Amino acid sequence: MAQDQTATGGLSSVPALLARNVKEFGGRPAYREKEFGIWQSWTWAETAEEIDALAMGLLALGIERGDRVAIIGRNRPSHYWSMVAAQKCGAVPVPLYQDAGAEEMEFVLDHCGARFVVCGDQEQVDKVIEAQERLHTIEHVIYVDKRGMRKYDHAHLHWYDEVQAEGRAGHSRLEGEMAARVAELDYDSTCVMLYTSGTTGKPKGVVLSNRNVIESAKNSVEFDHLGPDEDILAYLPMAWVGDFIFSLGQAYWAGFCVNCPEDEHTMMTDLREIGPTYFFAPPRVFENLLTTVMIRMEDAGRIKKRMFDHYMEVARRVGPAILDGKPVSGRDRFAYWLGNLFVYGPLKNTLGFSRVRVGYTAGEAIGPEIFDFYRSLGINLKQLYGQTEATVFITVQPDGEVRPDTVGVPAPGVELRIDEGGEVYYRSPGTFVEYYKNPESTASTKDPEGWVATGDAGFIEPDTGHLRIIDRAKDVGKMADGSMFAPKYVENKLKFYPNILEAVVFGAGRDMCTAFINIDLNAVGNWAERNNISYASYQELAGHPQVMDMIQSHVEEVNESIAQDDMLSACQVHRFLVLHKELDADDGEMTRTRKVRRGVISDKFGELVEAMYSGKTEQYTETEVTYEDGRKGKITATLEIRDAKVVPVAPKQGIAAE
């Protein structure tokens, strides 16, 4: 086969990588999962046997080439195996967000036309059955966890283990067929279909080929020198491209071990027990960890607290320099060594970061303080910039060139271009094939030469070659007086305060900027407890005058820092309010990956926005909320609107006009 003559030496599909791993690392662990309190592990050889049994079971059920196999569940080995088993049958795996509501799930199941669905448990099966009432396209549903499933009609329902048993029983009959289908897979066959969460409109199915996945995995593994000894913790949604690349692409390319937590709530314990060497998390996880540490230190004894403060100061001063291999005085090195003995070492151990060689954060901007905190502890945390359409990697930070305000240099094999409007374009081996059943969107995103618009505005720093992202290109606008408006830039600055969970800034076409603030219940709740402030509900805490004062001081500090920026000084927040409810994906205010949906929010809270611009000091509002079980309710509140001090900026027409 011509396609086999590739840079990867004939390894042109995930099943091919699996076969190689069995040969090379057969006896080494490929998967671990904690079950009934004990870590169970599977070697590469055992993994291949499990996958083969399932693949043949699927063949026995009549799976055809090109069928879509939807996979819905938390990170478990059997769900990853389902993806590879589908590939072995010539079918296409489509992982779905397990926390999606029935309606959202129905859309995706319908759009991809899934004939087979693998569900984690009863909860997911119920959603699929509900969707099936209107779709009628799903033929077989396979469930992994047997609990609660006894009473269901099993005409089209199958227990995962029984499908495997069927496959094992039909081994001699089905093996040939499976081998034939695996042999047909080449670099251009579809590896996986991933649905983007979509900050606007319906999710889109991104088709990634084996070339996209394997080339991206290979390049990134080489970039960070990952080997078969790595351990990762798979805890991010399986439907997200990042998890697919880290837990499948890179794991199969490098041959390292994927560890699955026992339960979604045990992640912290499991992290500590596994001690991953390669770790990936969105900024939110790092923020939450830091908040937890800080809250616990507030409650610690005086000696411990002083020791912590002293050595964290040392770490802040010299930690990042030591990590980057820059010259540091012997005295400071000794202080850092002591700090490591007393504080950083034990702290990293508690967090489960003792063994981390490479850590990445992406998806959102991370606060410089948070970023520096981890780096000063000696954790090699880096940023990368990417998207589903690029099979993750667009830019990454190389070791030794890590900064909080840039997202790094183009990843290996990636070309970068900035257009006149400031939007970032890229072209790479990871560039997606197409949006499934959506040629218009494909054409508008990817031009015939393969350049893809990221939708983000940014620029490349002339002296370092690093990319800096300012905002979503479509969100960057002009204010009434023509000065540049970049809401995300301001929101990120606000969100870097632990007390602020989420912020939404308005100002396009207006004469000033205003903001909605969401408080972080953990941080503010703990603060309230320490200051003897009693509250009965989130709403009451959010509206508390002292909380308002605190938020006001944060907003004013942010204004001071924005005033320093020549381009964006007009984006200072003049007025703000603290929302009475947390923005939530269930109410459509955020995406499943927790990105703010501006359009929805400004429609839904229209009267609040108007109140801020009309100079009112309070506004009554009614808001519809959706509970976890799908029921809807209403909450009402009268919100206080406050003015924040802004720093006067001298008009400098000459500079703004460039």
Add this chain to the structure above:
Amino acid sequence: MNDMSPDSYVTPDGRTIGGVVMEMKNITLRFGGVVAIKDISFDIREGEIRAIIGPNGAGKSSMLNVISGFYVPQEGEVWFRGSKRPQMKPYEVAGQGIARTFQNIALFDGMSVLDNIMTGRLTKMKTGLASQALWFGRAEREEIEHREQVEKIIDFLEIQNIRKTPVGRLPYGLKKRVELARALAAEPKLLLLDEPMAGMNVEEKEDMSRFILDVNDEFGTTIALIEHDMGVVMDLSDRVVVMDYGKKIGDGTPDEVRGNQAVIDAYLGVAHD
């Protein structure tokens, strides 16, 4: 007891309710001059969820204590599995396959969740104190078996994340769940729940209801429960006994009970004119 007596039936949701496992015959319980329970008879069938409801002070908890053998009624008989039950010590009752939870949580606060649940296995331990202290051979093997059973319950009730947490640090709703776990660890045939939802918020109540239904469904455990929350009771139970001032004023399916005038009067009050 799997006697499929002629009166066993299948519920609309597909569970088989068997014959009578426990029967209360004309129970009267007095504390000095106070009559807590007055001439009450009812039965509990294999595999069903049986609720006892009533206003405050109706004698529900006393009734549960009679079932569990903690109180001995002055009059009347308790029949369990076809024979009249003699006066028994609580541990003897536990040995018969009856486990319970308490209205006011009765866990060991300083011990971890895991250890608390392990105490539920106590009646199943065969090795003696000495060999357990030495933890050698059979005692070690036995503990591993028990731990395995306990881990299954932890998984079932989804409390893996608090396995090693001292019970004293847990919020109320979770403590209730741990108590249920400990009762389940004894692998009971009959599970008695004393106000399992008391003091819970709506979400916690829904979780607890789910677990009660799951326990009944997965393990086939017969469940008798006392509850205040009428909504919960009507949704969960197969049959309901209604008590008021120590007397039985209603007995039947939730629908029958709901339409019963005496029950409506007891709950809503009657005008005295």
